[in-house]
Amino acid sequence: MKGAAASTQRCDVSTVNLQTHEDVPDLPLYAAAPKVYPQSVHGTYRRIKWILLAVTLGIYYLLPFVRWNRGPNEPSQAVLVDFTHRKFYFFFIEIWPQEVYFLTGLLILAALILFLMNALAGRVWCGYLCPQTIWTDLFLATERWIEGDRRERILKDAGPWTMTRLKEKSLKHFIWLMIAWWTGGAWVNYFADAPTLVHDLATFQAPIVAYAWIGILTFTTYVLAGFMREQVCLYMCPWPRIQAALTDENALNVMYRHDRGEPRTSFKKSAVLRAKGEHPGDCIDCGQCIAVCPTGVDIRNGANLGCIQCGLCIDACDNVMGRIGRSPRLIAYDTDINVGRRLAGKANVFKPIRSRTILYTVMIAIVGSVMLSTLVERTNMSVSAMHDRNPMFVETADGSIRNALTIHIVNRDSNSRQFKIETERFGAAHLEAVGVPNGSDGWPIVDVGPDQIRELRVLVTVPAAAHPPPKQALIFKIIDVASGEAAEATDNFVAP
Numbered sequence: 001m002k003g004a005a006a007s008t009q010r011c012d013v014s015t016v017n018l019q020t021h022e023d024v025p026d027l028p029l030y031a032a033a034p035k036v037y038p039q040s041v042h043g044t045y046r047r048i049k050w051i052l053l054a055v056t057l058g059i060y061y062l063l064p065f066v067r068w069n070r071g072p073n074e075p076s077q078a079v080l081v082d083f084t085h086r087k088f089y090f091f092f093i094e095i096w097p098q099e100v101y102f103l104t105g106l107l108i109l110a111a112l113i114l115f116l117m118n119a120l121a122g123r124v125w126c127g128y129l130c131p132q133t134i135w136t137d138l139f140l141a142t143e144r145w146i147e148g149d150r151r152e153r154i155l156k157d158a159g160p161w162t163m164t165r166l167k168e169k170s171l172k173h174f175i176w177l178m179i180a181w182w183t184g185g186a187w188v189n190y191f192a193d194a195p196t197l198v199h200d201l202a203t204f205q206a207p208i209v210a211y212a213w214i215g216i217l218t219f220t221t222y223v224l225a226g227f228m229r230e231q232v233c234l235y236m237c238p239w240p241r242i243q244a245a246l247t248d249e250n251a252l253n254v255m256y257r258h259d260r261g262e263p264r265t266s267f268k269k270s271a272v273l274r275a276k277g278e279h280p281g282d283c284i285d286c287g288q289c290i291a292v293c294p295t296g297v298d299i300r301n302g303a304n305l306g307c308i309q310c311g312l313c314i315d316a317c318d319n320v321m322g323r324i325g326r327s328p329r330l331i332a333y334d335t336d337i338n339v340g341r342r343l344a345g346k347a348n349v350f351k352p353i354r355s356r357t358i359l360y361t362v363m364i365a366i367v368g369s370v371m372l373s374t375l376v377e378r379t380n381m382s383v384s385a386m387h388d389r390n391p392m393f394v395e396t397a398d399g400s401i402r403n404a405l406t407i408h409i410v411n412r413d414s415n416s417r418q419f420k421i422e423t424e425r426f427g428a429a430h431l432e433a434v435g436v437p438n439g440s441d442g443w444p445i446v447d448v449g450p451d452q453i454r455e456l457r458v459l460v461t462v463p464a465a466a467h468p469p470p471k472q473a474l475i476f477k478i479i480d481v482a483s484g485e486a487a488e489a490t491d492n493f494v495a496p
């Protein structure tokens with residue numbers, strides 16, 4: 001059981017008693033991470049993890065093939081990042097480049113939801129939903145299926161190379177590479193029409209960048225889920241550090257209930273002690289909770305950065321408790337407060353509603369409502385204006401002041417439209433859109449194609465006699481010539 005021991009040992013310098021310089025042991029600067037051989041386990045949390053694994057992987061691999069009818073000239077893929085037309089489609093939502101704030105809002109919303117999950121149930125994201133956890137679980141299941149459970153794998157790895165072992169290893173790496181390849185293949189499908197891209201990939205007609213991305217993601221999935229596994233959570237991911245700073249004593253976390261488990265004794269010794277009227281703990285020191293842990297953590301030592309809160313040690317310990325006829329949940333989702341309360345002879349309390357969960361919920365509601373109302377209120381046309389930075393204005397030969405701006409007119413309709421561009425005629429201001437003819441009333445009239453953005457250079461000139469102030473609001477209004485629908489954008493007219 002060399003590997004078994006190795007999987008539970010980390011280099012613990014704090015236990016080394018250094019007296020003199022000569023006592024300094026010859027410790028290596030870098031301690032290789034012991035290989036973890038997680039054992040299979042059955043139970044409630046394992047079942048939840050299998051279900052979530054199937055659902056999330058199903059969504060990831062199949063979502064690009066879900067169709068969504070947006071009408072003619074529009075892509076029919078429900079979720080699509082269209083780099084060519086610089087648009088993002090998500091079912092009925094269509095995000096244009098000018099609306100990138102929606103993506104910012106989504107990221108803020110995702111962070112707040114993560115904080116709320118953490119305040120309620122610790123690293124529930126890490127244990128059940130994080131892609132690293134899900135793909136590692138899938139790779140581990142493949143490994144177990146081919147090479148056997150923990151004990152077999154440890155013995156095989158410690159033994160000599162045989163033909164059988166070589167075949168098993170080859171098959172395992174082949175399947176891992178296939179999973180990794182499908183993962184990369186699914187990813188690129190989010191950036192083009194999926195059925196067409198799959199056909200083009202198969203017939204070697206797809207763009208080279210698609211093959212490159214599949215190659216990169218195949219490699220990263222294979223390495224991260226096949227080899228690095230828990231090392232990603234321990235050394236690469238910032239969330240455990242942030243999470244540790246955000247959690248509090250009321251958050252549910254996977255905990256060893258030491259108030260019930262200590263002192264630990266073997267089952268036989270514990271029976272003898274109980275017969276004598278003594279009160280040993282319920283933990284029989286069987287090590288099953290460590291054996292099943294995908295990160296090699298001994299949860300009995302308390303909160304640990306390596307614990308991804310997957311709950312598998314709860315299943316393992318519950319199975320042991322069931323076999324020896326003791327109550328389950330010696331390891332359980334619990335809070336520090338409750339451990340303290342039980343030791344003081346008080347009843348458990350759970351406080352899901354507290355100041356931080358209320359704060360996160362309110363913030364989620366605010367950001368969500370702002371995004372929703374912006375989505376509902378947005379029209380199928382818009383205009384934005386951007387003033388030239390240098391020079392801010394020019395003085396023409398007749399003393400007039402001229403400002404140059406760039407405006408973008410967005411037509412989100414599936415038909416071509418004509419827009420009239422107007423601005424306030426303060427100080428007899430004159431508006432000219434470069435390369436665009438004026439209508440009968442003197443304002444420029446511009447054609448914008450279906451689902452297109454038209455960029456225009458506009459010049460606003462105010463005669464010197466008008467004495468424009470150094471800064472004045474400049475409102476651009478675009479009016480759909482056919483429907484009369486209008487949209488506005490504001491910038492400034494700058495003068496000396």
Ligand code: SF4
Pocket residue numbers: 256261282283284285286287288289290300316317320330331
């Ligand atoms: S599985 Fe339960 S009984 Fe066994 S060592 Fe872990 S905590 Fe103790």
Ligand code: SF4
Pocket residue numbers: 254289292293294295296297298299306307308309310311312313314
């Ligand atoms: S200690 Fe338990 S909950 Fe934490 S990672 Fe290991 S098995 Fe999962």
